[in-house]
Amino acid sequence: MQKDLNKYEAGQVILIDKPLDWTSFDVVRKIRSLIKIKKVGHAGTLDPLATGLLIVCTGKFTKKINEYMGMEKEYTGSFTLGAITPTYDLESEPIETKDISEITEEKLRAATAFFTGDILQVPPIHSAIKQAGKPVYLMARKGIDVVLEPRPVTIKSFTIEKVDLPVVYFKVVCTTGTYIRSLANDYGQQLGCGAYLSSLRRTRIGDYLAADAQTMEGFVRKEKTGTFLEGQPDT
Template sequence: MLTNPITPEEFKEGQILLFDKPLGWTSFQLVNKVRWLIRKSCNIKKIKVGHAGTLDPLASGLLILCTGKFTKKIEEYQAQEKEYTGTITLGATTPSYDMETEVNESFGIDHISEEDIIGATLEFLGEIDQVPPVFSALKKEGKRLYEYARNGEDVEIPSRKVEIKEFEITEIRFPEVDFRVTCSKGTYIRSLANDFGKSLGTGAYLSSLRRTKIGGFIVEDSLDIASFENLLP
């Protein structure tokens, strides 16, 4: 974790900043906040700041920000393996596959045992075909998927290959199931939750999510905004 103040020259040459993105913030909002703080404290008119991998507003955890010349490294960090922890709620679905939208359908879960839940994780290990959520920022024909969804338009979303390296159940409190997942770039944990429910013969949605690792970077080494301000000149 960074502990010493960073100079304007160091920001321009390039810094890797690890942040613990708070719930409710978009990744874009965090980038804007950090850019504004750097410009204000360093008296810089222009500074490049970008993030390496979006986190949904309803997710918290590790977000890598790059400044100055290090923004060229963003694709390198985006491509690295990710680790997440979170909670899947069984017995219901939502259109967004998480809590951004209201429950649209309910299902029974009395037929599901703890052994079923643990066994179902094995179906998702390795390379799988995954369909991204329609409530996502991916583009089709120049339009964001969530724009189609919010307009009530049907859109066909092609599946894509992703890799689930580890899928561990850490606690079961029916209807909630806590998990830890390590996965490749491009994996949607919301889609994994939705598909996990289907594999158990019920519905499921993602009710909490936290990103804990990106490659060799861990959330324990990350900053919050107040800590970052203390590093500014």
């Protein structure tokens, strides 16, 4: 175990396929408890309802976290049309149901053009962005009005992969700082029927792929027994 400990202190990049319902910090906390060092961090938060690639850095490699965070991101997932939610995803109940009978595949594809390229995007008020030193989601949950300024982001591509109304499946390639939840809400506004994010998976960060990541189960087994579950690569 001493050899492994030294390896992690010297610095490792661990690719994890974040499980559904785990926070990004849940992953960091679990890895920290397994490898027995304090310097463990992740390069880019995924919401609990999102899955996919989470880059975890250990030891001296935690200095590289900002480098990984700045890399291009790729996401796949689904929007559900015909309603909105306060959190822009399934963490809150859908409200303001609207008819989608006039929504065509042509309209769905045409609307993506409004969100491709350099755009200004308002982050969700139910997010970890801080105002006065506190995450704004704490204020939002108390019913306090939260105003966030638009931020410049770049969406390099936004494509509709499949349509099965009221669900629309998408792929997005974007810069860091882009909120796919906000994209879902804004896309629904553009269509005039509302939309919320109903599933999300991060498939790529720079050249790192979710397909090459370990499951948490695989990583835990490796650390406890020294062997991998079948199909789990050693990153």
